[in-house]
Structures are given as structure tokens and as C-alpha cells.
Amino acid sequence: MALSEVNNDRGELRILENLDELRTDLADYIAELSEAAVKERGVFAIALSGGSLIDLMGKLCEAPYNKTVDWAKWYIFWADERVVAKNHSDSNYKLAKDGLLSKVPIVPSHVHSINDSVSAEEAADEYMFVIRQLVKTRMVSVSDISDCPKFDLILLGMGPDGHIASLFPNHSALDETDEWVTFIIDSPKPPPERITFTLPVINSASNVAMVVTGESKAEAVHLAIDNIGPDCPSLPARLVQPTKGKLVWFLDKPAASKLDGLQFSE
Numbered sequence: 001m002a003l004s005e006v007n008n009d010r011g012e013l014r015i016l017e018n019l020d021e022l023r024t025d026l027a028d029y030i031a032e033l034s035e036a037a038v039k040e041r042g043v044f045a046i047a048l049s050g051g052s053l054i055d056l057m058g059k060l061c062e063a064p065y066n067k068t069v070d071w072a073k074w075y076i077f078w079a080d081e082r083v084v085a086k087n088h089s090d091s092n093y094k095l096a097k098d099g100l101l102s103k104v105p106i107v108p109s110h111v112h113s114i115n116d117s118v119s120a121e122e123a124a125d126e127y128m129f130v131i132r133q134l135v136k137t138r139m140v141s142v143s144d145i146s147d148c149p150k151f152d153l154i155l156l157g158m159g160p161d162g163h164i165a166s167l168f169p170n171h172s173a174l175d176e177t178d179e180w181v182t183f184i185i186d187s188p189k190p191p192p193e194r195i196t197f198t199l200p201v202i203n204s205a206s207n208v209a210m211v212v213t214g215e216s217k218a219e220a221v222h223l224a225i226d227n228i229g230p231d232c233p234s235l236p237a238r239l240v241q242p243t244k245g246k247l248v249w250f251l252d253k254p255a256a257s258k259l260d261g262l263q264f265s266e
């Protein structure tokens with residue numbers, strides 16, 4: 001159970017006592033959204049990130065979730081990907097495959113990863129084309145206020161610098177509003193070449209979960225959530241504001257430790 005649940009204009013904050021509780025809460029949340037989407041639309045379109053997120057989703061491979069989730073209805077995408085071979089240790093696809101997808105009965109043709117044998121620009125264009133086809137067939141919904149895809153759930157991590165997906169502070173990719181997927185070749189965090197969903201796509205999702213743990217991210221969590229005035233307008237995590245969807249933050253105590261007005265007793 002969450003140590004603290006707060007709703008403010010930055011979404012719902014779920015602050016968990018420890019990583020084990022966070023893993024359980026996150027698995028319950030994803031399983032519930034999957035069930036609701038399958039009931040309503042017959043499919044669940046979910047976009048993953050890389051980094052610490054996949055390990056934190058690990059409970060989904062265990063009972064009861066491995067049996068109760070309707071895995072055959074999942075369509076899997078990536079909110080960002082590093083432009084490296086799929087078997088490279090930096091690949092977000094490999095991370096998810098090894099840590100999650102190979103352990104549950106996902107339909108291989110429902111896994112939509114990037115083409116790893118072309119340039120970053122081509123990979124972004126091809127990825128956008130694939131998503132466009134799936135929007136046409138309504139495997140992925142479409143936003144009713146923009147022409148953007150409306151994923152049932154986008155799962156994001158956040159770096160200590162406040163980056164989300166591969167949208168980094170002060171990078172021009174943050175201003176991309178025409179494309180659904182863009183590419184960068186100068187990521188401040190290696191590897192340099194990446195593709196990423198743009199903010200309009202992230203903010204068109206039905207649900208966005210920010211999953212952030214560890215003390216090294218406490219300052220960025222504070223800047224992304226608290227009312228700090230106009231100091232940090234381009235902190236990417238602060239720009240995650242689903243237009244009609246729901247934003248939920250999953251934080252452990254160290255990540256939440258610099259939030260205004262939250263005091264934890266040991």
C-alpha cells in the first residue's frame with residue numbers, strides 16, 4: 001500500500017515505503033489498466049522505456065500476474081530506443097526482452113521495436129510509419145483532440161537531469177510538435193543516437209506513469225512536481241502533462257525526499 005497518496009495538478013503521487021512495495025503497486029496498476037483496455041477495446045497498447053523501469057516491472061512475470069494478465073492482447077512499443085543492434089547491452093528492446101517479454105506469453109508480432117539496421121533518422125521515420133498503420137487499424141487509439149496516437153499506457157523513467165524517454169533538458173527535440181517520433185544524434189547520456197516519442201504523443205496517452213526511484217533523482221522530482229515558479233520551464237519531466245489522460249507518479253521514499261510538504265518519519 002502506498003505510504004502516501006496525494007493528488008495535485010502534477011497528477012497522482014504514489015510514494016511507496018520500499019522497492020518491493022513499489023514493484024507490487026506498479027504491477028497491480030499495469031494489470032488493472034490492461035484489463036480495462038482489453039475490456040473496452042480488445043487490445044492494450046503499451047509503450048515501455050528503458051533503464052530501471054524494466055526491473056521495477058519484474059513482478060508482472062510472477063504469479064498471479066503471469067497467469068491473470070491477458071498477454072495475447074498486448075501491443076508493445078517503446079517510448080524511446082537507443083540506435084544500437086537489438087542484441088547490444090544498451091538496447092532498450094534487449095532489456096525488456098530479457099527482463100520481461102521473454103518470460104510472459106506475448107505474441108511476437110505484437111512487439112514493435114525499431115529497425116536497428118538503418119540510421120537514427122530512418123529508424124524514427126519507419127517507427128512512425130508502423131505506428132501510423134496501427135492507428136489506422138485502431139490497434140492504437142487516436143486522440144480526439146489531435147491526430148496523435150493515444151497509447152493506453154506510456155511508462156516513463158526519469159534521469160537525475162529530469163530527462164524522460166530520450167527528451168533531454170534544453171534539447172531541440174523538446175520543441176518537436178509535427179512528428180510523433182523524432183531522433184537525436186547528440187544525447188548527453190550515451191549512446192548518442194536515439195529515437196524518442198515527442199511530447200505531443202506522450203501527452204496524448206490515456207495514462208502516463210512516471211516511475212522514479214533513488215535519492216539521485218530527488219532534486220529532479222522536486223523540480224518536476226513542486227510549485228517552483230518559472231525556474232525550470234524546460235525540465236522534460238515537468239512537461240509531461242497528459243491533456244486528457246491520467247498521470248501517476250510511482251516514487252520510493254528517497255526519490256520523494258525533497259518534495260515540499262512531505263515529511264517521512266523513519
Ligand SMILES: O=C1O[C@H](COP(=O)(O)O)[C@@H](O)[C@H](O)[C@H]1O
Pocket residue numbers: 049050051052053080081082092156157158159160163164165166189
Ligand atoms: O537513457 C535512458 O534513461 C531513462 C532513465 O533511466 P533510469 O535507469 O535512470 O531509470 C530511461 O527512462 C530511458 O528509457 C533510457 O533510454
